[in-house]
Amino acid sequence: MPNLGAIDNLILKEYRRPWLGRGPLINRRRAKEYAQKLIKEVDVKVTGLNAPVKMLSGGNLQRLLLARELASSPRVIVAVYPVRGLDIAAAEAVHRMLLDQRSKGAAIVLISEDLEELLKLSDRIGVLYKGTLMGILPVEQAEPERIGLMMLGSELGGEKVS
Numbered sequence: 001m002p003n004l005g006a007i008d009n010l011i012l013k014e015y016r017r018p019w020l021g022r023g024p025l026i027n028r029r030r031a032k033e034y035a036q037k038l039i040k041e042v043d044v045k046v047t048g049l050n051a052p053v054k055m056l057s058g059g060n061l062q063r064l065l066l067a068r069e070l071a072s073s074p075r076v077i078v079a080v081y082p083v084r085g086l087d088i089a090a091a092e093a094v095h096r097m098l099l100d101q102r103s104k105g106a107a108i109v110l111i112s113e114d115l116e117e118l119l120k121l122s123d124r125i126g127v128l129y130k131g132t133l134m135g136i137l138p139v140e141q142a143e144p145e146r147i148g149l150m151m152l153g154s155e156l157g158g159e160k161v162s
Helices: 006-010 028-042 058-070 088-103 115-121 144-151
Strands: 076-080 107-111 124-129 132-138
Touching (some): 006 058, 076 088
């Protein structure tokens, strides 16, 4: 919600919780405290808690939204190109957030074309070719040449999955 501030964006998934309010009424003090906690945890630079989030840089916006989504401790996370267009510092912050969730037991499906990112964050790498899963490799066996063969349609690269 680009025109809403950080507080409202961060409580979008929480506003019906009893700790945050009753019925249509939101306890703004608790909402502000909750937003400040998340912002501090992920080091988002905001000009004000009520300023429209569309004014944030790409990296700050990405961290803010990721903080909202991860606050509920999801069991499964699907991250599609999670750092596309971000600077190095913002990308590292997003990677740390995902690795932290993995260490807490979340399963993460990472979809990316960035081989370096995949090797850094993955336990296993599956390669799709024209809609077919060519195989899955443990990251320890995921050499660029082998992945390249799978990307070109070779079934030689990894464990075949039907």
